[in-house]
Amino acid sequence: MAFAQLTFRESLRDIEVCLQALGSKAYHLGFRGRVTRSTLADANNDRDWRIWRDFANLLIEQARRLYAGDELEFQFKNAAYALDSTTITLCLTLFPWARYQSQKRAVKLHTQLDLRGSIPSFALISQGKMADVNFLDEIILEAGALYVMDRGYFDFGRFFRFTLHGAFFVTRLKAKILYRRVQIFSRDKHTAVRCDAAIMPLSRTARKSYPHRLRLIEYYDSEKARTFLFITNNFLLSAQTIADIYRSRWRIELFFKWIKQHLRIKAFFGTSENAVKTQIWIALAVYALIAILKKQLSLSHSMHSVIQVLSLCSTEKIPILQAFSNTLDEQFQADDSKQLNLFDILTGH
Numbered sequence: 001m002a003f004a005q006l007t008f009r010e011s012l013r014d015i016e017v018c019l020q021a022l023g024s025k026a027y028h029l030g031f032r033g034r035v036t037r038s039t040l041a042d043a044n045n046d047r048d049w050r051i052w053r054d055f056a057n058l059l060i061e062q063a064r065r066l067y068a069g070d071e072l073e074f075q076f077k078n079a080a081y082a083l084d085s086t087t088i089t090l091c092l093t094l095f096p097w098a099r100y101q102s103q104k105r106a107v108k109l110h111t112q113l114d115l116r117g118s119i120p121s122f123a124l125i126s127q128g129k130m131a132d133v134n135f136l137d138e139i140i141l142e143a144g145a146l147y148v149m150d151r152g153y154f155d156f157g158r159f160f161r162f163t164l165h166g167a168f169f170v171t172r173l174k175a176k177i178l179y180r181r182v183q184i185f186s187r188d189k190h191t192a193v194r195c196d197a198a199i200m201p202l203s204r205t206a207r208k209s210y211p212h213r214l215r216l217i218e219y220y221d222s223e224k225a226r227t228f229l230f231i232t233n234n235f236l237l238s239a240q241t242i243a244d245i246y247r248s249r250w251r252i253e254l255f256f257k258w259i260k261q262h263l264r265i266k267a268f269f270g271t272s273e274n275a276v277k278t279q280i281w282i283a284l285a286v287y288a289l290i291a292i293l294k295k296q297l298s299l300s301h302s303m304h305s306v307i308q309v310l311s312l313c314s315t316e317k318i319p320i321l322q323a324f325s326n327t328l329d330e331q332f333q334a335d336d337s338k339q340l341n342l343f344d345i346l347t348g349h
Contacts, residue, residue, distance in 0.1 A: 012037035044275035052281035059288035066295040067117025074244040082252040083149040085110040100128030110135040113252040141165040156209035173229040178202040193239040194218040
């Protein structure tokens with residue numbers, strides 16, 4: 001299944017034919033017998049997807065250790081995470097178990113992305129109907145860590161859980177939330193940070209759910225000509241840093257875009273819930289492997305370039321670093337090359 005992710009296979013038959021075509025190379029890759037699509041189908045249906053979840057988590061922990069020293073786009077010493085989800089649409093008739101809407105079927109990949117290295121530190125695969133805000137009940141909060149999320153996760157009761165655990169959150173204020181300013185730290189209509197203030201919600205239910213003060217930052221983005229209202233429980237970082245933190249949330253959007261474009265998580269090799277979750281977790285394991293490879297070999301290549309090279313060289317019996325070297329460029333520039341040059345041929349005779 002990892003071979004299918006790296007080489008962009010489209011079906012179980014596709015995997016079977018390609019592995020048979022490899023011949024002796026398949027044995028070198030660890031295949032000790034013929035791989036048939038019926039065997040793969042049975043494994044997808046019967047082998048518990050949690051095996052691949054645990055394996056992916058081991059690789060994720062290794063990748064996070066490698067990227068732990070990377071700098072963030074903003075000034076913050078502790079761990080920083082972005083929370084979001086992506087919906088993977090499925091066929092109504094083939095995936096009846098994946099409830100989403102009356103005429104649609106889908107699953108959601110909820111992700112907590114470590115902003116150092118863009119590594120998914122925690123992931124959850126749910127049915128499409130699960131609300132994003134419920135993902136906050138599944139994550140384990142770290143004291144001193146920072147979590148940035150969009151307005152889909154807005155909930156005063158769950159925000160108070162962040163404060164009780166000593167964690168920080170940054171999100172945008174919902175339009176219908178009423179509040180009053182209890183203290184104004186700064187106000188200037190001529191700067192990007194228009195207002196920085198402490199607020200309390202007016203709703204009695206909201207005050208009961210979150211009895212402490214919150215910080216509201218009114219920020220004007222001149223590039224988009226829009227005003228954003230950020231809300232956080234962190235009163236120590238500068239207002240500009242809070243705005244930079246929210247801007248970094250788009251890295252999780254780039255992560256979802258990358259795995260959907262370069263890994264196989266939109267078309268599935270099986271229709272059961274076990275098969276779908278197996279394929280997604282193996283895709284995350286492959287992503288972690290590519291991130292580990294890039295860091296350990298100190299490659300300057302992009303993640304896209306790495307997976308493209310691996311797709312061609314995954315069956316070759318060469319040191320993996322050689323696949324990313326430029327020695328072949330020098331070889332082809334030799335003066336004694338016997339390759340016919342098309343432009344040296346005389347024409348018109």
